[in-house]
Amino acid sequence: MNFIKRGFLGITRKKGKSLILLAVIFILGNLISGAISIQQATSNVENNIKEKLGATATLEMDWLEYEKLSMEEQENFIFEEIGVDLIEEVGGISYVKYYDYNMSTWLGSESIQSYQGEGVDEEIIHYGPSMDFQLKGINYAPVLDFEEGKGSLADGRVFTQDEVNNGSSVAIISKKLAERNNLHVGDTFTLDNVVYDYDYETGEEEIADSRDVVLEIIGVFESLLLNEDLGENNDQGMMDWLDIDYQNTIYVPNKVVSAENFFQIEYYMKDDPEYAEMVEEEGTNFDYYEPIFVLNSHEDIEAFEQEANPLLPQLYHVVSTGDHYDNIAGPVESMSTLSRYVLFAAIFATVLITGLVVLLFLRDRKHELGIYLSLGEQRGKVIGQILIEVIVVAFVGITLSLFSGNFLASQVSDTLIEADSQPGYDDMGYYYGGSIYSDLTTDDVIASYEVTLDANYVLIFYGVGLATILISTLIPLVYIVRLNPKKILM
Amino acid sequence: MILEAKDLNYYYQDGEQRRYILKDTSISFEKGKFYAILGQSGSGKTTLLSLLSALDSPKSGTVLFNDKDIKKIGYENYRRNNIGIIFQSYNLIPTFTAVENVLVSMSITENEIPEDAKTVAYNLLDYIGIVKSKADRHVNKLSGGEQQRVAIARALATNVDVILADEPTGNLDEEIEQEIIDIFKKLAHEHGKCVVVVTHSNEIAEQSDQAFHLKKGVLTPYE
Numbered sequence: 001m002n003f004i005k006r007g008f009l010g011i012t013r014k015k016g017k018s019l020i021l022l023a024v025i026f027i028l029g030n031l032i033s034g035a036i037s038i039q040q041a042t043s044n045v046e047n048n049i050k051e052k053l054g055a056t057a058t059l060e061m062d063w064l065e066y067e068k069l070s071m072e073e074q075e076n077f078i079f080e081e082i083g084v085d086l087i088e089e090v091g092g093i094s095y096v097k098y099y100d101y102n103m104s105t106w107l108g109s110e111s112i113q114s115y116q117g118e119g120v121d122e123e124i125i126h127y128g129p130s131m132d133f134q135l136k137g138i139n140y141a142p143v144l145d146f147e148e149g150k151g152s153l154a155d156g157r158v159f160t161q162d163e164v165n166n167g168s169s170v171a172i173i174s175k176k177l178a179e180r181n182n183l184h185v186g187d188t189f190t191l192d193n194v195v196y197d198y199d200y201e202t203g204e205e206e207i208a209d210s211r212d213v214v215l216e217i218i219g220v221f222e223s224l225l226l227n228e229d230l231g232e233n234n235d236q237g238m239m240d241w242l243d244i245d246y247q248n249t250i251y252v253p254n255k256v257v258s259a260e261n262f263f264q265i266e267y268y269m270k271d272d273p274e275y276a277e278m279v280e281e282e283g284t285n286f287d288y289y290e291p292i293f294v295l296n297s298h299e300d301i302e303a304f305e306q307e308a309n310p311l312l313p314q315l316y317h318v319v320s321t322g323d324h325y326d327n328i329a330g331p332v333e334s335m336s337t338l339s340r341y342v343l344f345a346a347i348f349a350t351v352l353i354t355g356l357v358v359l360l361f362l363r364d365r366k367h368e369l370g371i372y373l374s375l376g377e378q379r380g381k382v383i384g385q386i387l388i389e390v391i392v393v394a395f396v397g398i399t400l401s402l403f404s405g406n407f408l409a410s411q412v413s414d415t416l417i418e419a420d421s422q423p424g425y426d427d428m429g430y431y432y433g434g435s436i437y438s439d440l441t442t443d444d445v446i447a448s449y450e451v452t453l454d455a456n457y458v459l460i461f462y463g464v465g466l467a468t469i470l471i472s473t474l475i476p477l478v479y480i481v482r483l484n485p486k487k488i489l490m
Numbered sequence: 491m492i493l494e495a496k497d498l499n500y501y502y503q504d505g506e507q508r509r510y511i512l513k514d515t516s517i518s519f520e521k522g523k524f525y526a527i528l529g530q531s532g533s534g535k536t537t538l539l540s541l542l543s544a545l546d547s548p549k550s551g552t553v554l555f556n557d558k559d560i561k562k563i564g565y566e567n568y569r570r571n572n573i574g575i576i577f578q579s580y581n582l583i584p585t586f587t588a589v590e591n592v593l594v595s596m597s598i599t600e601n602e603i604p605e606d607a608k609t610v611a612y613n614l615l616d617y618i619g620i621v622k623s624k625a626d627r628h629v630n631k632l633s634g635g636e637q638q639r640v641a642i643a644r645a646l647a648t649n650v651d652v653i654l655a656d657e658p659t660g661n662l663d664e665e666i667e668q669e670i671i672d673i674f675k676k677l678a679h680e681h682g683k684c685v686v687v688v689t690h691s692n693e694i695a696e697q698s699d700q701a702f703h704l705k706k707g708v709l710t711p712y713e
């Protein structure tokens with residue numbers, strides 16, 4: 001009849017009290033397990049979606065902050081460019097897996113035709129200058145878009161660092177574009193860099209100057225945009241349009257783009273001495289780069305932002321896939337917050353209510369406890385007996401509420417999400433930082449939300465539940481420690 | 491001497507004043523004898539017994555068990571292994587059967603207990619006058635006299651030499667009282683126990699081997 005056996009007898013001999021305690025723990029356990037279920041589900045969504053979003057970041061002017069400045073401040077504000085030095089400094093932060101900075105321009109061509117999608121045979125007739133091809137300058141020779149799975153090399157090779165450094169006239173074009181124009185690796189093709197001049201008298205644009213841009217094809221890539229898992233709610237038309245855009249993208253070294261841009265600026269400088277003077281004076285950098293940083297993991301985004309932001313000029317900030325998550329995760333995030341409050345409230349209530357119920361039951365049994373003490377039982381073992389009685393009942397209650405709370409959570413959260421999901425970024429893809437595109441929407445977030453009953457949840461709930469019950473027995477235990485058997489028994 | 495009290499003082503603080511319940515009380519007990527300490531209600535009998543049984547500590551003075559200060563033995567240790575206490579109101583655990591109540595004290599003591607504790611407990615109860623059918627009953631379904639027998643069995647079950655009882659027959663009628671007295675006599679004379687009973691019953695004092703009178707905090711031999 002040691003204290004362990006007495007503990008179990010204490011449960012079975014006083015079934016009424018055990019059932020009351022069981023009911024209390026079961027009801028409160030449902031709140032705790034429900035809240036933990038929702039917490040788990042939301043954090044799963046977060047991981048899931050952030051995983052899908054990847055971990056890319058760029059640097060951007062914070063126009064919202066700019067809007068907050070006074071008129072005077074806005075007028076006096078000096079816009080600083082993001083220079084290559086700064087990009088390289090940020091690229092050196094340890095969280096960055098690799099990075100690139102891009103300069104783009106759009107050019108037309110007389111000799112090759114753009115890809116216009118499947119089944120479009122008719123010639124697209126352009127009125128005025130056609131600028132069908134996006135020349136995308138790169139600095140990262142293996143091409144970041146390929147590493148990130150936007151496209152992949154189908155034939156030929158990527159750039160060499162020498163080609164990038166020297167600005168060699170080499171290009172990687174899409175397979176669709178190559179097929180349409182019967183081009184192969186090793187062939188050359190010609191784009192036209194045309195400078196237009198605006199005639200103030202006639203109000204018409206006319207060709208002022210032009211030159212041929214001859215590029216050698218070193219590689220052919222395939223677009224993977226349409227291969228992506230789009231989810232159910234994505235707009236196919238939108239993706240087609242994006243894909244066509246991408247098929248007409250031509251990768252070249254940054255210096256190629258820079259040289260073609262300069263060809264245009266040079267003309268305007270010759271044409272307009274005032275403009276030339278301004279350029280000379282301010283030494284404006286016409287090389288405008290768009291940086292893109294790929295981080296090791298989405299978990300690094302916050303740390304990366306904290307390290308990068310202080311390096312940036314005033315009003316610039318890091319824009320990342322994490323920001324996009326914040327934009328689309330509204331309903332799930334608000335439920336996460338709500339469930340956190342419920343969790344804390346439920347733990348607090350459990351500690352208080354269970355503590356009081358156990359204390360009440362112990363007061364009823366103070367005679368019994370006094371007898372053990374008078375027989376010379378150690379207080380530690382008397383406490384052990386009570387702990388066994390409470391914990392065994394709690395374990396049963398917690399196990400029952402493990403399932404029911406989880407079930408309730410999935411019911412409740414479905415209702416909550418529906419009530420909370422407002423139209424926002426719902427059915428559109430979203431460009432941010434100019435160069436990061438994501439087609440994930442709030443609908444995707446909601447679709448990936450699921451209350452599950454996995455090992456992690458079970459472990460966390462048993463941990464939190466039993467810890468809560470242990471804490472709630474603290475007050476009753478103090479009561480036992482202070483018991484005076486003489487007063488009770490004599 | 492198996493048990494000895496030396497210069498015990500016990501008082502309650504009444505404002506500025508100390509109201510003494512026991513004043514320099516000394517007494518000693520040996521094995522094989524049945525002692526009675528007689529006193530009126532409020533004379534301090536329970537106080538004295540609580541000090542002898544280490545349920546309370548004196549303001550000054552010592553209690554010695556086999557010449558060792560029970561403080562040194564440790565109060566819990568002493569209660570667990572050296573003495574058995576019997577209360578006026580039995581103090582059994584109501585949700586347990588008679589035999590389970592006896593088994594409780596057997597599981598708490600560190601004294602040697604035979605392998606088949608349960609059989610020993612049944613035999614002990616039988617010896618004290620509780621047959622097997624009653625031993626398996628919940629104790630709140632037993633009469634007062636039967637409950638006190640269970641309490642005596644619980645005290646004896648740990649193989650201690652000293653039995654301390656606080657008005658063990660206070661709630662029982664005369665016929666039963668005599669049966670309990672007989673048990674105490676038997677324990678002292680046949681089993682060599684040291685039995686100390688505090689009581690206001692002259693009957694017990696008459697039948698004891700040695701009796702004392704407690705009055706105004708002072709012990710005197712009883713006539």
Ligand SMILES: Nc1ncnc2c1ncn2[C@@H]1O[C@H](COP(=O)(O)OP(=O)(O)O)[C@@H](O)[C@H]1O
Nearest residue numbers: 502503511529530531532533534535536537538
């Ligand atoms: N907590 C207390 N405070 C003050 N006086 C007390 C307290 N407990 C007992 N007493 C007094 O101590 C005296 C002795 O009590 P007790 O030992 O219980 O006597 P007995 O058992 O002989 O009836 C009594 O007069 C009682 O009033």
Ligand SMILES: [Mg+2]
Nearest residue numbers: 535536537657
């Ligand atoms: Mg008394």
